[in-house]
Amino acid sequence: MIHKFQHKDTKMVLDVNSGAVHVVDKIIYDILDWYKENSDDMIMDKLKDKYPVADLKEAIEELHLLEKEGLIYSEDNYSDHPTFINRKPVVKALCLHVAHDCNIRCKYCFASQGDFKGNRLLMSEEVGKKALDLLIEKSGNRRNLEVDFFGGEPLMNFEVVKNLVEYGRKREKEFNKKFRFTITTNGVLLDDEKMEYINEHMDNVVLSIDGRKDVNDNMRYTINGNGTYDIIVPKFKKFADMRGNKNYYVRGTFTRENLDFSKDVLHLADLGFEQTSVEPVVDSEENNYAIREEDLDTIFEEYETLADEYVKRINDGKGFNFFHFMIDLNQGPCVIKRLSGCGAGSEYLAVTPEGDIYPCHQFVGNEKFKMGDVFTKNVNEDLGHVFKNAHVYNKEKCNDCWAKFYCSGGCHANAFNFNNDINEPYDMGCEMEKKRIECALAIHANLSE
Numbered sequence: 001m002i003h004k005f006q007h008k009d010t011k012m013v014l015d016v017n018s019g020a021v022h023v024v025d026k027i028i029y030d031i032l033d034w035y036k037e038n039s040d041d042m043i044m045d046k047l048k049d050k051y052p053v054a055d056l057k058e059a060i061e062e063l064h065l066l067e068k069e070g071l072i073y074s075e076d077n078y079s080d081h082p083t084f085i086n087r088k089p090v091v092k093a094l095c096l097h098v099a100h101d102c103n104i105r106c107k108y109c110f111a112s113q114g115d116f117k118g119n120r121l122l123m124s125e126e127v128g129k130k131a132l133d134l135l136i137e138k139s140g141n142r143r144n145l146e147v148d149f150f151g152g153e154p155l156m157n158f159e160v161v162k163n164l165v166e167y168g169r170k171r172e173k174e175f176n177k178k179f180r181f182t183i184t185t186n187g188v189l190l191d192d193e194k195m196e197y198i199n200e201h202m203d204n205v206v207l208s209i210d211g212r213k214d215v216n217d218n219m220r221y222t223i224n225g226n227g228t229y230d231i232i233v234p235k236f237k238k239f240a241d242m243r244g245n246k247n248y249y250v251r252g253t254f255t256r257e258n259l260d261f262s263k264d265v266l267h268l269a270d271l272g273f274e275q276t277s278v279e280p281v282v283d284s285e286e287n288n289y290a291i292r293e294e295d296l297d298t299i300f301e302e303y304e305t306l307a308d309e310y311v312k313r314i315n316d317g318k319g320f321n322f323f324h325f326m327i328d329l330n331q332g333p334c335v336i337k338r339l340s341g342c343g344a345g346s347e348y349l350a351v352t353p354e355g356d357i358y359p360c361h362q363f364v365g366n367e368k369f370k371m372g373d374v375f376t377k378n379v380n381e382d383l384g385h386v387f388k389n390a391h392v393y394n395k396e397k398c399n400d401c402w403a404k405f406y407c408s409g410g411c412h413a414n415a416f417n418f419n420n421d422i423n424e425p426y427d428m429g430c431e432m433e434k435k436r437i438e439c440a441l442a443i444h445a446n447l448s449e
Contacts (some may be wrong), residue, residue: 003402007442027059091138093146095361098123101151121353122157128164130374131351148182155189187232203223210252211264249275255289262306268322277323300435307439324364327440341408345387362413407433
């Protein structure tokens with residue numbers, strides 16, 4: 001399977017199975033419309049009025065050589081890969097909901113402004129420790145483990161966060177494990193003391209902001225209705241400076257109310273943030289801010305605009321990283337990741353303040369997906385098996401999709417929320433993902449010139 005596309009004057013061909021990416025001229029681009037279903041003579045006859053026969057012959061021979069070398073129309077060998085066939089998932093990551101409470105109110109919040117449609121609660125140190133013990137126990141021989149302190153707003157329970165980091169450091173020595181801690185925060189409660197602690201102890205930090213002041217404050221505001229931009233920007237800038245070369249990124253959400261989101265990405269870059277992620281909101285169309293199918297063309301244009309500016313800024317020495325444009329052309333990550341994605345429900349779990357276990361943070365509160373609790377340490381293996389098998393080969397829409405090894409089948413939660421089936425991907429999410437991949441590949445092509 002191949003996918004051919006054009007960005008401005010750059011014509012590209014992706015070989016889906018090998019991951020090979022080719023920048024091609026117009027004659028190759030046109031020949032590929034006929035290449036697999038026709039003989040060489042038939043192709044030349046179809047295109048002889050457009051190109052000289054000698055040029056057609058040379059181009060076709062070049063395609064034959066690429067095919068022989070497995071660089072176009074290669075076979076899909078992933079389903080037979082021993083790593084995939086013999087995989088026995090172990091839990092390697094936890095999302096610890098240390099706070100089902102929040103000090104701001106976001107219109108689009110999937111967590112119902114922090115309480116996940118339940119009681120406003122903070123995780124106890126006891127529950128957190130049991131969660132870390134569960135992760136150690138369920139991680140098998142895996143050494144590197146991920147823990148994300150999440151909410152709501154985790155800084156509302158910061159003492160417990162610190163105590164759990166200390167506990168994790170103690171336990172990792174006992175069991176030859178290594179915890180990588182991440183914290184996600186809206187930044188309102190950040191102060192110098194917290195920044196210093198986070199900078200020292202967190203392997204990654206996610207700072208939530210939507211972009212320009214009016215855009216951010218329209219969606220993200222305090223309990224009193226005041227915008228958060230002026231509160232958090234000075235803190236985020238100071239923290240990013242403190243962070244230096246350590247991992248962090250600012251993460252935003254764009255909605256129907258700011259479809260010109262490329263301006264928000266660039267605004268964040270102009271503020272000095274070198275690592276950014278701005279994601280499309282995912283919500284029901286009953287909400288005015290929800291993205292609709294008729295918005296896709298505008299969104300595609302925005303990604304193209306952003307891609308062009310992204311290349312320009314890199315060439316001008318003012319580059320930054322945008323999450324969706326950071327793509328691996330060397331067939332990474334591992335086979336399992338390419339086929340199964342985030343591993344929610346099998347390799348990745350979420351734990352609530354009460355100690356209940358769910359496949360990921362976006363399933364929390366849906367009792368259908370409750371998998372167990374940290375007290376009994378029993379994790380529903382049947383449900384885990386369902387998520388383990390929610391890979392691209394078991395998703396009908398993915399079978400013929402050229403992007404499947406980049407998106408890994410998409411988000412299970414979005415699939416369920418829109419289609420009531422984790423194996424039926426969210427269509428608009430698929431279309432936006434495919435456009436982002438095309439832009440990312442075009443960026444690589446233009447930077448390689």
